Amino acid sequence: MLYRRLDAERESAQRRLTGALTQTGGTPQARTERDVATTTYSDRLAQLASVEQGLCFGRLDFHDGETAYVGRLGLFDEDGEYEPLLLDWRAPAARPFYLATAASPEGVRRRRHIRTLSRRVVALDDEILDLHAADQGHDLGLAGEAALLAALERRRTGEMSDIVATIQAEQDRIIRDELSGVLVVQGGPGTGKTAVALHRAAYLLYTYRQQLATRGVLVVGPNSTFLRYIGQVLPSLGETGVLLSTVGQLFPGIRATGEDTREAAEIKGRRIMTAMLADAVADRQQIPENELNVEFDGSVLTLDRDTCERARAKARGTQRPHNVARRVFVAELLDSLAEQATERFEVDLFEGVPEIALEEGETGDAEVLDAGDRADIRAELAESDKVRDALNSLWPRLTPQRLLRDLLSSPERLATAAGQRLTEGERAFLVRPAKSRWTPADVPLLDELAELLGEDDSEQRAARERAEREERAYAEGVLDILDQDEEIVDEEVLRVSDILDAELFAERQQRRGELTAAERAAADRRWTFGHVIVDEAQELSPMDWQLLMRRCPSRSMTLVGDVAQTGAPAGASSWHEMLSPYVEDRWRLRELTVNYRTPAEIMDLAAGALAKVDPALRAPDSVRESGTQPWQRPIGECSLPSTVDEELRAADGGTVAVLCPPERLSVLRAELPEDERLSLLTVDEAKGLEFDGVLVIAPEEIAAGSPRGWNDLYVALTRATRRLGVVYTERRLEPLVGAG
Numbered sequence: 001m002l003y004r005r006l007d008a009e010r011e012s013a014q015r016r017l018t019g020a021l022t023q024t025g026g027t028p029q030a031r032t033e034r035d036v037a038t039t040t041y042s043d044r045l046a047q048l049a050s051v052e053q054g055l056c057f058g059r060l061d062f063h064d065g066e067t068a069y070v071g072r073l074g075l076f077d078e079d080g081e082y083e084p085l086l087l088d089w090r091a092p093a094a095r096p097f098y099l100a101t102a103a104s105p106e107g108v109r110r111r112r113h114i115r116t117l118s119r120r121v122v123a124l125d126d127e128i129l130d131l132h133a134a135d136q137g138h139d140l141g142l143a144g145e146a147a148l149l150a151a152l153e154r155r156r157t158g159e160m161s162d163i164v165a166t167i168q169a170e171q172d173r174i175i176r177d178e179l180s181g182v183l184v185v186q187g188g189p190g191t192g193k194t195a196v197a198l199h200r201a202a203y204l205l206y207t208y209r210q211q212l213a214t215r216g217v218l219v220v221g222p223n224s225t226f227l228r229y230i231g232q233v234l235p236s237l238g239e240t241g242v243l244l245s246t247v248g249q250l251f252p253g254i255r256a257t258g259e260d261t262r263e264a265a266e267i268k269g270r271r272i273m274t275a276m277l278a279d280a281v282a283d284r285q286q287i288p289e290n291e292l293n294v295e296f297d298g299s300v301l302t303l304d305r306d307t308c309e310r311a312r313a314k315a316r317g318t319q320r321p322h323n324v325a326r327r328v329f330v331a332e333l334l335d336s337l338a339e340q341a342t343e344r345f346e347v348d349l350f351e352g353v354p355e356i357a358l359e360e361g362e363t364g365d366a367e368v369l370d371a372g373d374r375a376d377i378r379a380e381l382a383e384s385d386k387v388r389d390a391l392n393s394l395w396p397r398l399t400p401q402r403l404l405r406d407l408l409s410s411p412e413r414l415a416t417a418a419g420q421r422l423t424e425g426e427r428a429f430l431v432r433p434a435k436s437r438w439t440p441a442d443v444p445l446l447d448e449l450a451e452l453l454g455e456d457d458s459e460q461r462a463a464r465e466r467a468e469r470e471e472r473a474y475a476e477g478v479l480d481i482l483d484q485d486e487e488i489v490d491e492e493v494l495r496v497s498d499i500l501d502a503e504l505f506a507e508r509q510q511r512r513g514e515l516t517a518a519e520r521a522a523a524d525r526r527w528t529f530g531h532v533i534v535d536e537a538q539e540l541s542p543m544d545w546q547l548l549m550r551r552c553p554s555r556s557m558t559l560v561g562d563v564a565q566t567g568a569p570a571g572a573s574s575w576h577e578m579l580s581p582y583v584e585d586r587w588r589l590r591e592l593t594v595n596y597r598t599p600a601e602i603m604d605l606a607a608g609a610l611a612k613v614d615p616a617l618r619a620p621d622s623v624r625e626s627g628t629q630p631w632q633r634p635i636g637e638c639s640l641p642s643t644v645d646e647e648l649r650a651a652d653g654g655t656v657a658v659l660c661p662p663e664r665l666s667v668l669r670a671e672l673p674e675d676e677r678l679s680l681l682t683v684d685e686a687k688g689l690e691f692d693g694v695l696v697i698a699p700e701e702i703a704a705g706s707p708r709g710w711n712d713l714y715v716a717l718t719r720a721t722r723r724l725g726v727v728y729t730e731r732r733l734e735p736l737v738g739a740g
């Protein structure tokens with residue numbers, strides 16, 4: 001019945017889309033209406049297509065005899081009383097499906113999990129929420145345990161799947177937490193932080209559609225492998241208006257394909273970079289040692305040190321960014337040059353003219369050139385190449401790219417900008433050739449510089465704002481008309497103004513395309529998002545945070561991570577340290593405590609590495625045991641290619657990863673078989689990912705490889721959903737002895 005309703009919805013949306021596409025009418029208003037309708041119905045069709053698999057996954061039977069079905073979107077009985085046939089999992093009425101327990105049943109008598117394959121029901125799991133019923137969910141308080149375990153036992157495909165059918169109560173509370181403020185989610189490996197973060201994005205878009213559709217939601221991940229891994233989750237939940245990005249991709253026009261050394265990345269991530277870059281900008285506002293001579297119209301004009309110093313003080317006094325304040329500096333110096341040029345001109349005019357006695361009442365200093373003439377001279381100066389070169393040599397117009405490139409390729413400039421902030425050795429880590437590729441750690445620096453330098457675009461901006469105002473006024477008029485149009489706005493489809501407000505509408509018109517907020521945001525550095533979600537948040541440096549906070553002035557953010565898994569050299573070891581510069585202590589912490597990924601046997605082994613990170617830390621409780629112990633072997637006793645073959649066979653169509661120190665990557669790449677189910681990765685690259693089987697190569701090198709080596713090893717040991725093998729080089733690592 002539900003699939004029949006879904007088909008009917010599809011047909012109706014398709015009919016309306018076809019209708020809109022075949023509409024003619026050449027007025028701007030008709031075109032606009034057609035574009036809105038086309039976008040609305042195309043989006044709706046895409047949404048209806050995305051829920052085809054697993055449309056309905058739950059049923060609630062209440063004590064009062066009522067029944068409700070829970071699924072991926074809401075469906076209503078449009079032929080009858082408009083009763084809900086299927087509840088969207090995000091609707092408040094669906095909550096008992098995730099929260100009801102035997103102790104607190106919320107009126108629910110029975111919770112049923114329905115598993116489907118295409119349109120066929122293949123399994124049902126019932127839970128009777130009755131205190132006298134069997135002890136369900138052990139002591140971890142699990143809901144729908146059978147369905148949950150079935151989901152966890154699935155072979156991994158290399159792409160993350162959604163968990164709507166089996167969200168657990170502690171996860172549900174985080175997913176539905178309020179929109180505003182900074183929410184921090186701390187949880188060990190495999191506790192579902194990534195899953196929760198993505199479902200929260202879908203929930204927020206559903207619940208605060210109007211607020212969020214315009215500004216969009218940004219999800220930040222540690223690297224592009226990870227973004228590919230999670231890329232399908234939101235579309236499978238029918239949500240496409242989310243921008244997935246790394247911090248390194250957030251400066252439009254820059255592709256950060258280079259790599260920094262560990263040391264350089266750490267230094268570039270330090271907070272002192274803000275002050276250092278401000279000094280680097282100030283260093284580009286020069287005044288001459290004595291004076292600067294400028295040729296103009298056959299004579300030489302002079303800019304003396306005092307004049308330049310006054311102009312610089314006045315420009316800096318405006319507190320505006322470098323390129324904007326430049327206007328003041330240039331205006332002052334042009335005034336000075338214009339005065340000199342005018343004087344010269346007047347002297348020239350009189351040259352050779354016989355002296356005539358002054359008449360009574362005349363003074364000798366009467367001006368010969370009027371204001372118009374003076375303005376002409378000033379304009380001519382401003383046009384002169386030589387004058388422009390001279391002014392540029394003192395206060396050049398700069399782009400962030402040029403300044404950073406100049407700075408990092410010049411030990412002298414670096415020394416001046418750094419002052420006492422960096423040692424000579426630290427500065428040496430930063431120096432590189434001017435032609436080097438941009439790195440991810442450069443991006444927050446470029447962003448900082450973009451703020452410090454500003455853009456002298458006042459004229460274009462004024463014109464653009466004028467045009468936008470006009471567009472918006474027009475768009476508001478169109479929305480009014482659509483609101484009254486019963487043909488388009490009936491209950492069956494989303495109301496146009498639910499998903500579009502005048503501002504978005506006007507912007508869409510401007511681009512004449514169908515760009516989503518996320519797509520527009522990706523192209524605009526100054527875009528600010530309605531909500532920002534950061535995964536693996538512990539990895540970000542203070543400078544990364546600086547950039548992200550700029551993209552989210554409302555501080556409506558969800559930050560998920562695990563401070564025990566920090567691997568990045570500039571990453572954080574405490575949430576307080578990470579957040580206090582931006583929100584002081586105004587953030588709320590929620591914790592996830594159950595590990596859904598890693599079986600208990602593997603977690604026992606990983607706990608040894610965690611104890612080396614910090615003995616006070618406790619690993620999350622595993623939800624299941626696999627019955628397979630992890631194994632450890634010396635490298636001399638195992639042929640890696642055949643071990644990998646064995647693991648691939650054991651994974652039975654699932655995925656296997658070989659995780660190794662970066663130095664071993666190329667040798668292993670040559671040695672290992674090619675197989676699309678096999679990944680060879682460094683720990684850094686494997687962060688946030690999971691595989692059915694994992695082989696960790698040279699754990700002692702991973703642990704000793706960096707100041708956060710034990711964190712890295714902990715990450716490596718917790719990537720497996722079923723099998724783990726450890727191949728050590730000499731001796732078993734001490735904390736791993738006795739386990740596995």
Ligand SMILES: Nc1ncnc2c1ncn2[C@@H]1O[C@H](COP(=O)(O)OP(=O)(O)OP(=O)(O)O)[C@@H](O)[C@H]1O
Binds near residue numbers: 162562597
């Ligand atoms: N409620 C749930 N139902 C089904 N599967 C779940 C549930 N919660 C988590 N999982 C699964 O557990 C695995 C781990 O989840 P996830 O990757 O989100 O954990 P994480 O906390 O981000 O881990 P890490 O810190 O290692 O990156 C995933 O396969 C996820 O789908």
